[in-house]
Amino acid sequence: MRRVEHVMGFPVSLRVDDRDVPAGAADAVFAWLxxxxxxxxxxxxxxxxxxxxxxxxxxxxxxxxxxxVLALCEEYRRASGGAFDARLPGRGLDPCGVVKGWSVQRAADLLAAAGARRFVLNAGGDVVAAGGPWRVGVRHPERAGRLCAVLELTDGAAATSARYERGDHIVDGRTGRPATALLSLTVVAPTLTEADAVATAAFAMGADGVGWAAARPGCEVFAVDAGRQVLRTAGFPAAA
Known part of the structure; x- marks a missing residue:
């Protein structure tokens, strides 16, 4: 089963390798999103x-x-010391930093409940996978069409926060200014809920966010800072 739709402002692609999963499972995924x-x-x-x-x-x-969702926003606001904030000064409530990963993880849970055991769900570059190994490319932050890393996922998720698609759109809630200390930051975690929120919060924190994300239980990190230095945790699942 393979399907691609444009939802929430980005392409969402689904691949399910199990033969006995009903076609309605994909309908449920995209209806939910x-x-x-x-x-x-x-x-x-x-x-x-x-x-x-x-x-x-x-x-x-x-x-x-x-x-x-609001409870998750508050959890990451506190954990990041206010760098991640769904209520930035002068702006309305915007929980998108949590909603994407949370909703796509819930979609993956729907697939698992329908009997899917080997699948990958890619939402604008953020991925949740099961039954791997699956090879997932990390886009180069400055060269479109090129990769700076390839990781391997078996059962888990990966999310990237970066400046290359939407410019300096991630704001440090402590200062109200765009976060520019990093070019990109990828987090691998057991769920996309966590991977996406941690990646966004860490990016907002700047250089200190790499170590903060790496210290989160179950998280591995690959980052490129503004000086083009690559930072990665020892357990980051780079493909051979």
């Missing part, structure tokens, strides 16, 4: 996030899913 975009996008005026932000919805009335 479309629903997440409608409910949690900070750019849709009728989304749950926007209604909460403008006071049309009370905190007590939010859905269990949004409550979980």
């Amino acid at each position: 479309r629903a997440v975009d409608e409910r949690f996008s900070p750019f849709r005026p009728d989304s749950e996030v926007r209604r909460l932000d403008r006071g049309a919805l009370s905190r007590a009335a939010v859905s269990p899913d949004l409550a979980e």
Whole structure:
């Protein structure tokens, strides 16, 4: 089973190698991701996030899913010392730094519940995989079309935060200024929820974020700083 759709502003590709997984499993994955975009996008005026932000919805009335996302945002805000913050000064509520990884991991859980044992789900370069090994390329932060590393995933996830697609869009919540100390940072973790949030928070922290991410249980890191120096943890699963 192979399928690609454009959801949440980026391409999402699915490959399932199991022969006995029903085709409806892929339908459920993409229906879930479309629903997440409608409910949690900070750019849709009728989304749950926007209604909460403008006071049309009370905190007590939010859905269990949004409550979980907001709790994760607060967890990483505290863990990063405020570098990661879904409520930056002068901006509305934006939980996208958590929503992408959280929602794609939930989609992967739907696949597993449908019987999939060997699959890979790639959401704009962030990957969750099962039943590997799968080879995953890490894009070169300055040379489009080239890789700076290839990693191997068996059961786990990898997420990259970088400046090459959207410029200096990640802001350090402690200063209100764009984070520019790193060119890219990739985190490998047991789930994409953690890999994506840790990568975003670490990137916002700057140079100190590499060591912070590496100290998180179960996380391995590959980073390129603004001086073009490569930093990686000893356990980073580089492919042979």
